[in-house]
Amino acid sequence: MAVNGKIALVTGAAQGLGRGFCEILLKNGAKVALLDVNKEVGNDLKASLDKEFGPDHTLFLTCDVTSEDQLSDAYQKTLEKFGKIDIVCNNAGIANERDWEKAVAVNLVAVVRSTYLALQHMKKQNGGQGGLIVNIASMAGLGPLLTSPVYTATKHGVVGFSRALAEASEACDFGVRLKVLCPTFVRTAIISTLSSEEYMGLFSCLHGFTEQMIGMFGMLEVPQVAEAFLQLVVEEGKNGSVLMVTPEITSYVEFPKSPTDVLSGNPSPSAPGSSPQ
Ligand SMILES: NC(=O)C1=CN([C@@H]2O[C@H](COP(=O)(O)OP(=O)(O)OC[C@H]3O[C@@H](n4cnc5c(N)ncnc54)[C@H](O)[C@@H]3O)[C@@H](O)[C@H]2O)C=CC1
């Protein structure tokens, strides 16, 4: 989808990857609703973006994505300010294996809720103009991060939910596409949890394991991931696709043949973007 003139809503927008996604959308001519639980950092970001893009191009909304009321209120305020929503990026996420229920609430439950809200506002059957939802998972949505089983589960959940809903949206002709971004390690604040005694808890015997993985996979910088995000947004079609990002390679993930392919007699595996929508 061409970004110029579009309205986007990004969760967890105040810093890290969320900030990178907002900046690349703004640079390409979108207006963006910035949602974040961190009011102070969010207000600072808004002030800095106002200088670069003008105050009418963004709206900062304090929003804890785990609150149903705050989330639906944020969608409502975005619509009141900008009149429509074309792109939603569900990015807010945490790593917390001790308070693992909170990790499930932020990383999975809130992504599901926000995706359904987005669908409700964008789908053609409700008078919407269609649109695109990009859910931020992780490479931990494709394979295990040993020190973080619950984080891994939530990210696998985001991948599975998004792929299933992408097919359902197409079958129901909602006019809304879903895509998933799976970066490896990125230099942001979430990484500071790395190897801390508080985080490791049960898994302290795996001390040093993540550092080894970072040595193997490498560490991305935010602008590299923002470029991959832009690629997902701009490329037409590819509903249900999952884009993996490492320092060396950005590529669509191929999954085993899905039951829908089998039912429809599609001989090829479930290649991303195989559907024309
Ligand atoms: N940094 C990394 O290595 C990777 C990160 N990811 C994913 O990217 C996403 C963004 O993470 P980072 O930018 O790295 O982390 P970060 O910690 O720098 O930023 C996360 C942002 O989300 C916000 N947030 C947290 N809980 C929230 C809530 N309940 N409601 C609203 N906002 C909330 C925070 O205030 C913060 O602004 C997460 O989903 C993370 O799992 C995926 C792969 C790698």
Ligand SMILES: CCCCC/C=C\C=C\C(=O)C/C=C\C/C=C\CCCC(=O)O
């Ligand atoms: C295919 C194998 C999966 C590899 C996963 C790769 C990268 C994933 C990175 C993230 O999503 C990073 C986000 C959170 C992790 C933060 C801390 C957990 C690590 C703690 C530790 O092990 O010390």
